[in-house]
Amino acid sequence: MVIQELAERRKQLWDIAVKRLPSGTLSQLGVKPGTLLGYKAAQVYKTLKTKGISTGDIECRQGWLVYEAASLDTDLADRLWDVGFRDVDDVDDQGMTALKKVYKYPRYGPYSAQRSFNMSWLIGKGADTRLSPVICEYTALHFLGAIFGRLSHRPRDPPVQGPSNFEIVMNLIMLDDSRHSCRCYCSPGGCTPLAVFLSELIKTQGAFSYTESIAIDGVVEVLSSLSPKSPGAFERRILPEVLRLLTFKTLGITHTCAHHKVLRSRLSFRPFDPEDAQEIHEEEKDMIQELDYLVLVFTSDYKRLGLPFGEFLREHWCNRIVSKSESLSEEQKHQIQEIGVILEWTVESRLMQGPWIILNDF
Ligand SMILES: [Zn+2]
Numbered sequence: 452m453v454i455q456e457l458a459e460r461r462k463q464l465w466d467i468a469v470k471r472l473p474s475g476t477l478s479q480l481g482v483k484p485g486t487l488l489g490y491k492a493a494q495v496y497k498t499l500k501t502k503g504i505s506t507g508d509i510e511c512r513q514g515w516l517v518y519e520a521a522s523l524d525t526d527l528a529d530r531l532w533d534v535g536f537r538d539v540d541d542v543d544d545q546g547m548t549a550l551k552k553v554y555k556y557p558r559y560g561p562y563s564a565q566r567s568f569n570m571s572w573l574i575g576k577g578a579d580t581r582l583s584p585v586i587c588e589y590t591a592l593h594f595l596g597a598i599f600g601r602l603s604h605r606p607r608d609p610p611v612q613g614p615s616n617f618e619i620v621m622n623l624i625m626l627d628d629s630r631h632s633c634r635c636y637c638s639p640g641g642c643t644p645l646a647v648f649l650s651e652l653i654k655t656q657g658a659f660s661y662t663e664s665i666a667i668d669g670v671v672e673v674l675s676s677l678s679p680k681s682p683g684a685f686e687r688r689i690l691p692e693v694l695r696l697l698t699f700k701t702l703g704i705t706h707t708c709a710h711h712k713v714l715r716s717r718l719s720f721r722p723f724d725p726e727d728a729q730e731i732h733e734e735e736k737d738m739i740q741e742l743d744y745l746v747l748v749f750t751s752d753y754k755r756l757g758l759p760f761g762e763f764l765r766e767h768w769c770n771r772i773v774s775k776s777e778s779l780s781e782e783q784k785h786q787i788q789e790i791g792v793i794l795e796w797t798v799e800s801r802l803m804q805g806p807w808i809i810l811n812d813f
């Protein structure tokens with residue numbers, strides 16, 4: 452009832468403004484069709500008053516972001532959306548949007564469910580994630596990737612059924628190309644939101660050996676619930692990243708990427724020392740070349756065998772990675788070196804490529 456009344460009054464204010472104010476003033480004030488007035492309602496009211504235009508019994512002296520006010524209650528957010536507040540990127544005088552605020556100033560610690568629900572709600576309704584600040588190298592999508600990946604291993608309590616708009620957000624996580632400045636062969640070119648999601652997902656299976664079916668089952672179960680909307684996205688993005696991260700882990704290569712830690716319920720990010728990273732890369736160069744090689748081989752095997760992804764991981768990837776780690780044939784060693792030559796492989800140049808670039812060259 453209160454919401455209906457608010458909507459009604461905002462609609463009347465909008466009507467008066469559109470009838471009485473010149474178009475230049477309207478666009479300055481951010482009055483646009485298709486949405487009720489949010490934060491700017493107070494400024495519109497003030498402008499009308501200054502010009503001596505009557506607003507009847509409507510008063511609006513204080514601007515506020517409606518979706519910030521609804522940040523603890525997604526049902527309330529739904530109702531505000533339904534009555535016509537459609538501008539989820541509404542900006543206040545400090546240049547903050549509701550998404551920026553909930554991301555930058557969480558009320559209950561980094562992993563609070565409400566925070567991820569609210570961010571998902573806003574992003575699902577079209578909030579521009581490029582506007583959200585980068586915190587500890589995380590865009591809003593990296594952050595949600597970390598949360599979803601971390602929570603996805605709990606089949607009884609998955610965020611998969613939790614936040615509204617989960618599918619829309621997960622789809623953005625899978626396709627978004629913003630990157631960390633990390634320098635690690637788990638994600639050459641810097642971690643994408645998808646890489647962060649997968650790292651967290653795989654990490655949650657950390658108690659198991661990666662070649663044990665239980666860990667694979669967990670990963671496969673989550674992955675098979677994802678269906679990217681963009682054609683070819685599975686083979687182009689998800690497949691190479693999953694194969695790379697699982698193989699990376701199983702070969703025992705050292706991560707030199709800097710991911711978040713939660714300290715005293717705050718998100719913190721300690722970059723990996725670049726000199727240490729370089730030393731590790733040189734020491735593990737053979738394994739890294741082997742990783743590149745194996746990812747190529749697995750990708751091509753996947754296309755050739757045409758098995759469902761879960762079966763491919765369980766039957767083919769597991770067997771091959773186990774037999775491989777026992778001994779590498781002379782022919783394989785030769786192929787690895789050849790690939791190294793073909794790609795003019797150097798530690799630094801390889802890091803600048805994404806995991807899929809190398810696959811397209813194959
Ligand atoms: Zn990273």
Ligand SMILES: [Zn+2]
Pocket residue numbers: 635636637638705706707708
């Ligand atoms: Zn890494």
